[in-house]
Amino acid sequence: MPEALSPLARSAVRPPGPTQVMGGWEVSTRVSTSSLWLADVSPLAKVLVRAEPGAGVAARLGVGHGRARRRADGVLVVGSGPGEWLLVGPPGSASLLAGEVEVERGEGFASVVDLTHGRALLRLTGPTAPMVLAKLCPVDLSDRVSPNLVAFRSFLANLATDVVRDDLDGSRSYLLHCERPSGQYLYDVLIDAGAEWGIEPTGVFAPPAKET
Amino acid sequence: MTATARREARRLPRQPGEVIDRDRRFEITWCGRPFPAYPGDTIVSALAASGVRAFSRSSRYHRPRGILTASFHDPGCTVQVGGEPNVRGAHRRAEPGMVVSPQGVWPSLGVDLKAVSQLVGPLMGAGSQYKTFMKPVALLPAYQQVRKRLANGGRLPADPRPACYDKRYAHPDVVVAGGGPAGMAAAVAAARAGAGVMLVEEEYELGGHLRWGGPDELAALAQLRVEVESEAGIEVLTNSVVTGRYEGNWLAIVQRPAPGGPIEAGGPQAVVERLVKARARSLVVAPGLIERPYVFEGNHRPGVMLSTAVRRLINLWAVKPGEEAVVLTANSSGDAAVADLQRAGVEVVRVVDARRGGGIVRALGPARSRRQRAREALGGGLEAVLLLGGAGGVGGVELPGGERLECDLLVTAVGWTAPTSLLDMAGDRPFYDERAARFLPGGRLAEGVLAAGGIAGDGPLDQMVEQARAIGRLAAGQRGEVPASPREGHPALFRSSTHGMVDYSGDVSSRDLVAAVREGYDSIELAKRYTTATMGPSQGKLEVANAVAVVAEATGRTMDETGTTVWRPPYAPISLGALAGPRHEPVRRSPMQAWHEAHGAEPVVEGQWVRPGHYGDPEAEVLGVRHAVGLMDVTPRGKLDLKGPDVPKLLDLVYANRWAGRAEGAVGYGVMCTEEGVVLDHGVTGRVGPAHYLMSTTPAGEATVWEWLESWLQTAHPEWKVHVTPLTAAFASIDVAGPRSRQLMERVVEGVDLSPEAFPHMEVRRGSVCGVPGCYMWRLGSTGELGYEVNVPASYGLFVWETLMDRGADLGVGAFGVEAQGVLLLEKGHLMVGQDTDGSTHPFAASLDWLVELDKHDFAGRPELVGPGRGGGHQRLVGLQPLDPALVPPEPCLIVEGEATISGRVTSSRRSPTLGRSICLGLVAPHLATPGTVVTVVLPDRTRVGARVMEHRAHFDPEGVRLRA
Amino acid sequence: MALASSAWTEPTGFTGTGGREKDGVGSTKAESRGARLGRVARAVGEATRPRRYSAGALVAHGVTGRPWRPAWRHHELGSTYDAVIVGAGVHGLATAYHLARDHGVRKVAVLDKGYLGGGSSGRTSGIVWSNYLTPEGVRFYDRSLRLYGELSGELNFNVMFSPRGHLTLAHSDASLRAMRWRAEVSKLHGVDSEVVGPEEVRRLVPLADVSSRARYPIMGALYHPSGGTVRHDAVNWGYARAADALGVEIHQGTEVLAISTAGDRVTGVTTNRGEVSTPVVVSCTAGWASLVSDMVGLSMPIITRPLQAAVTEPVQVLLDAVVVSGTLDVQVSQTDRGELVLGASPDPFASYSMRGSLEFTEEVAGRVLQLMPSVAPMRLLRQWSGLCDITPDLSPIMGPTPVEGFLVDVGWGTNGFMAGPAAGQAMAELVATSRTPELMAAFDLARFAEGRLVEERDAAGVGH
């Protein structure tokens, strides 16, 4: 009989030191003071929901493709594609979120997949964040075209990436979401692109600590 | 001191519109000697202020070349700056310490041995290279070596410093190409109408021709500058050019840095050049006009300048362009040049007014006495050569009737070329306007493209500005009338009675063009290609109208019938560095890749994946798997999650074998074909829930298979209820393989009975591994040994890998890499798609007949696999063993019959450490596929060796006893 | 002599003689552009055979200032020809030249809607090589490369054939295997081709970054010493001049608007300059092949895709060999003038647009810099495109069609320029003798219906 082990989860991005283990995840506790910062928030739970247009769950999620909304409980519901939603919740909540959908699925064909471990999730915040992204992403990030809580998928530095604008306390902020194996690549590219505006890496206790 | 003083002999007193900062003098180096310069000077203006007249030698005849346009396009002012070749010396600003040298001369600008080519000039007319050296062929390479030494451009740095190039996207409402008065006015009007505007100017400052104008122009410029600065919605890019317009107003803008620093301060490294890619709603094209040179004998001589060149030299940089001038004028620019010259103290020997029928015949070299005088004054030697441009400079001019005037400056003002390049790229075709004597936009513009300023028409400044404002408002989406632009008459002056240079950078004369026409190259495109006119670094901006005029004259056609050559992007040169931008090549790494590299693994790149090749001794890794237990990181293996009631239908359609009715926990192996019946991919699929399947693909096949499934679901069967989600990245995959693998698994797995009865070969289970729940375990055996592929939620991949290594230490566990895996697969005769198959391999050829169930109603590729003559007659994949067990043929070697009949090839070939001999897979013709046949393999050195076709493709344990253990 | 007929039906053995038909009557329409050009040519001097080119002649003309005779003449469009060739590019002109020279068929008209050599033959980067993958391909291109080697002397026109070496780089084990495969097939057919290691690549291409740090490390290359470059325009002009001297009529500015048939048999063509009767129409129209085949109601396994190229400013010559990378999808060579010529695969979608794209220049620059980082400061001067006729197996379509008298020499994709001389020779033999030469037998149109594809995809996809 196998002995009891306490497994350690790691993100695709090497955490900038210092690090510690929180909730089973190795995370950075570095705190940046720059106005432009990049944080790895991969431990957040990510659940993909797919449903045909008529399915009951589509109506319950309450947001269409291209938009996101923050639920009262803090969970971010992203309309990540036609008939596709991504739920972003606190670390460890994936099965809860999935279960919720299963319960509420109602009529029609729908499915749920936990992508927590399949994706890297970064948060880029600061007034110059759109300028950093404009070096990498062909989509217009102006307020007119991409206001707060807009969601789209496009290329970032030649990598297909989900972008959600999710401003923090009025400060420009983007959640960037790609396949896990390229997480370090995306992180490195953002650090390079942000250098001219003084970008700094930060850990879980910097502003993203407000993340739920 | 005296030397320096003499060197600024041609600097004028302060001029009202000058752009130099006289308070900060510095030095630059030219031909190894120091020369003074001020901030604001171009390289050429600084040198010209010290009397330098020649900056380069021409490409074919190696004649000295001086200032012609004093702008970016100046063909004779291309220089080498440090390690940077082909710098536009009449545009690039001088900077302290710049080391500038002439290009393509040997040994020096003054004494260029290549100039001997002038002697054979008459024999080197257009196309002469096509008329000699046809034979003997053996001489060709030597001839080409000589030609090569005559190549003209600059030199690349021997030891390149990595430079920083940048790229970004922009989404302005309006882009205005050209920051002259029209462009500024259009930008202001558009911004006032609420548009976000990007105003792009080629020079370092806004203003266009107003900058080198008189007091009225300077006042108008000041006013426009205030207007531009007060509009927050205008982003001004100077020293930048809209260099291409593509579909949907997709614009390429090249942005070059201001002197002395990066494009914006604060960056970690100076940006050399940036490409801005703008998707604009409207493009306003307002580049102004380019002054046209005049074709006459001697027009290449240093000292022959355009009127705009002398006006720029005098007014912007306070440089006196000569001492005694003759001016040929046909327009107000020439008249203004006369006034400027007189104000600058240049003796204007004669003004020849073309509007009153005046003309010139040819430019003459300096009279001997004059040259002598100058040389004495300068002390002779190199100095004289540098300052006079050798014997090539202008010494006089011959007028009709034979009158000769002495002068060292010959100024022409004979008309304009509208640079319609961006309009052409937007679908327009310019037409020749006889009255204005220039090509004008044809008015067939794509939506969202407008023209303003001199390119569109003539007229007084305030009228042009008003029109530009109207166009700016239109560009911003407002409605309104645009006043028509008048067209002023202009004499048609292209060539005098003599022949002269048409293409300065290519050294192509009007005589060459006429000769080409006579030889049958009588359309502008043929004449251009035959002579190379307009194909040089100035991209035809200066030469195209003159080339058309000469060809028109020679063919007896009109300018319009002759047409122009097509302006092709880019409008302005752009560095490869800026086009490439920062290198963005995504790579993919498994959660354990850092572990592999820390443990000595050689990283290999497969597609985007970085993988462990081997850890030092691949043969030992193979034996470890055969005798104990090995771990391999197989994360890149494609994994697709399939959910929904109709999954079996989808599987039946894409796999060649049957899928309906498989039990939960069951795993099947299948092959997929394209509609052409060619092997697309292969892999296993397992049923893990009532309506839930997991499919595996080859690492390279993941994206292809996913798109393939989606194409069936989205286009052919939208009614099927199936959701496909790629999960390759969500799980770290670890192959646990070897006779002791079950022992190791028993130490770490919870919730799954691992006994052979409860969990047999080709089944899948879900459970917890090393305390991590939600893992899938597949009992597979591609290595031929008892084995499990463990799929762990990716974040725990490294933890589980390290735990397995730890818990298996006493069992002899070790890691194996891609190389060892290849040997293990080959020992078992498993094919690798893409290596043992190619773009035409049917499943029968891959000896996968048992996976093709033709009695199914339909599956992708079936029509190509049924019936006579379809899918038959192909090669077969067989196991091969070289007769010499020590011989490992390289991959691939051909299998032949007779002298040169190809009957197959060795597709995979390795030494098997397990069997102690070489083993292969090969595709052979059907008649050679019988076991026992000895085929002939040709090695790269042409020796031929025998190899035996084996009974089984598996060289080891063909019955598969070990993997079922 | 026998002219072509269809292999799809029984040969009917149409025969005719070059001189039998009356000379064409002048067009009665308003003076056409071609006629005007003709007038110009006559004004310049009534041309007969052009004077031979040689160093001596060059000196004589240089000293006396006497003008050269036109390389070709303008003609009124005749009413009847033994064969009409559509497309005055290298294939059409070479076919006409060989018809006249090898088979005495001289009443031939080559029609082109633009100027001669103005299509894909005028837009290629002029790279020639022959180490393909299929035996059929290797044999064909080897013949063509050998003909290129002799072409300057043959045509009395220096086409600047420069066998400077052709390197196809490998950046992975898989591509190294593909290179070895091509090398083995080539060697078996007598074509010089060898896989060489990174050190040899460094020697041949000092600019190349052969460090293992590169994202795409250079692990070796397929070296083909006899590959190289040819001045493409000179090939067109040389063939045109030589064909003209043999009596072939080249009609520029002459667009074929329709092909007339009687039953399943070609009877003539309608052009913007009038109607012409002919029993044989040969389509050598590259990217426009589908549009010409449509005129006889024939659907083709072809898609048209633009192939782009770009050229930089000159620098002192640094690169001798032609360098190709399939993985990186780039091709680079340096002209004698010092310019880098850059190319890649055709655009990723079908189009007849020849405007060129920014993404091409961005991508090709990025890829070149992966291989040769030191050329970053070189500036791009010009980009252009030509149209390629791409087949499913990247092998050409040559020979008869179900429409008798309608012959095709199309589907060359990116490889047409290399194949020109051999294709011209083979097509001329087919037209003149009605027999399909062995060299081109595998490339028939029927192979698609019969499933006999000649898969060249592993070699011909890059490195045109």
Place this chain on the structure above:
Amino acid sequence: MILIPCPHCGPRNASEFAWKGEHRPRPDPARASPAEWRSYLYHRANPCGWTTEVWFHRAGCRRYVTVERHTLTNEVRRAVPAGGER
């Protein structure tokens, strides 16, 4: 750069898409003759003008889109979901 009006994502650069060729309905394999099948596999209309084709929005919504495009000007006049609205 061609702009493709993706019915799901709005106008996007063509480089986000993969071109999948002319729109060709798959013949019923049970009834198609070998000649018809091979014509489906290999022959293309390849018009110089308007054509209907299929693009896959690879870097966006991952949907197949049927697009009407002019092959000479590259103008796009219509883009709809490939399998019809779902």
